[in-house]
Amino acid sequence: MALEVLNKDKNEVRVYENSDELSTDLADYIEGLSDVSIKERGVFTVALSGGSVIRLMRKLCEVPYNKTVDWSKWYIFWVDERVVAKSHVDSNYKFAKDHLLSKVVSCSHKLSVLLVVECKNEIVLNVEQLLPIVPSHVHSINDSLTAEEAANDYEFVIRQLVKTRMVNASDISDCPKFDLILLGLGPDGHVASLFPNHPILEEKNEWVTYITNSPKPPPERITFTLPVINSAENVLVVATGGEKAEAAHMAIDDIGPKCPVLPARMVQPCAGKLVWFLDVEAASKVVRFS
Numbered sequence: 005m006a007l008e009v010l011n012k013d014k015n016e017v018r019v020y021e022n023s024d025e026l027s028t029d030l031a032d033y034i035e036g037l038s039d040v041s042i043k044e045r046g047v048f049t050v051a052l053s054g055g056s057v058i059r060l061m062r063k064l065c066e067v068p069y070n071k072t073v074d075w076s077k078w079y080i081f082w083v084d085e086r087v088v089a090k091s092h093v094d095s096n097y098k099f100a101k102d103h104l105l106s107k108v109v110s111c112s113h114k115l116s117v118l119l120v121v122e123c124k125n126e127i128v129l130n131v132e133q134l135l136p137i138v139p140s141h142v143h144s145i146n147d148s149l150t151a152e153e154a155a156n157d158y159e160f161v162i163r164q165l166v167k168t169r170m171v172n173a174s175d176i177s178d179c180p181k182f183d184l185i186l187l188g189l190g191p192d193g194h195v196a197s198l199f200p201n202h203p204i205l206e207e208k209n210e211w212v213t214y215i216t217n218s219p220k221p222p223p224e225r226i227t228f229t230l231p232v233i234n235s236a237e238n239v240l241v242v243a244t245g246g247e248k249a250e251a252a253h254m255a256i257d258d259i260g261p262k263c264p265v266l267p268a269r270m271v272q273p274c275a276g277k278l279v280w281f282l283d284v285e286a287a288s289k290v291v292r293f294s
């Protein structure tokens with residue numbers, strides 16, 4: 005449970021004693037969003053970031069969430085990706101596969117075995133609930149292309165899914181409306197591969213763009229643009245550790261005209277909900293009373 009829940013404008017900031025508590029509540033929160041979306045539309049579209057947020061989602065693969073989340077209805081995307089082979093240690097796809105997605109599949113297999121045993125005892129269970137992630141629902145980038153080509157290709161894939169309404173369309177912008185976008189936070193205030201002072205912060209037309217000079221290695225990346233992030237139904241920014249404290253403070257608090265142009269501060273969903281998940285260290289500079 006959160007130690008504190010702060011309301012900052014229309015956004016919520018949840019502060020946790022440690023990363024374990026944060027991880028449990030994050031799993032709970034995501035399960036709730038997944039449930040609502042699947043009841044309403046039959047699918048849950050989620051875009052993942054790279055870095056620690058993936059490890060912090062690990063409880064989704066544990067009891068009770070591994071039994072309650074309907075993984076078969078998840079459609080998985082990447083908010084940003086490093087332009088490297090999918091087998092490369094720097095690949096966000098590989099990281100998510102190794103630390104999250106593959107764990108879901110193996111949990112679900114175990115559950116299927118349990119299901120057979122329980123069915124013989126005439127216990128009625130919802131078979132559908134126990135299906136694993138469907139491989140064709142996992143939309144990673146094409147790693148055989150250049151950064152520019154990969155960004156165009158990824159945008160094309162998303163546009164096709166918006167046409168069929170597998171991915172929702174925003175009512176107020178010409179953008180997809182993902183059910184959930186998960187972001188990490190860099191110590192410099194970057195989110196996704198949107199770095200401070202980079203011209204792509206101004207991008208208004210593209211859904212997916214690319215950079216070849218990322219200050220965080222590797223240099224070549226593709227990324228969702230701010231209009232896409234801000235069109236999501238739900239955005240969660242997840243950060244732990246003291247090195248994120250200054251960035252969290254500058255992104256969340258009203259610090260007047262001297263405020264630098266910080267990508268994390270530019271995350272302001274037009275109609276959706278933004279929730280920050282911080283541990284006490286990352287939240288140590290966030291103003292408690294305004």
Ligand SMILES: O=C(O)[C@H](O)[C@@H](O)[C@H](O)[C@H](O)COP(=O)(O)O
Nearest residue numbers: 053054055056188189190195196
């Ligand atoms: O692929 C990436 O590099 C990212 O998507 C990036 O935006 C990341 O989420 C943050 O840098 C936070 O990373 P950590 O949580 O690991 O510090």
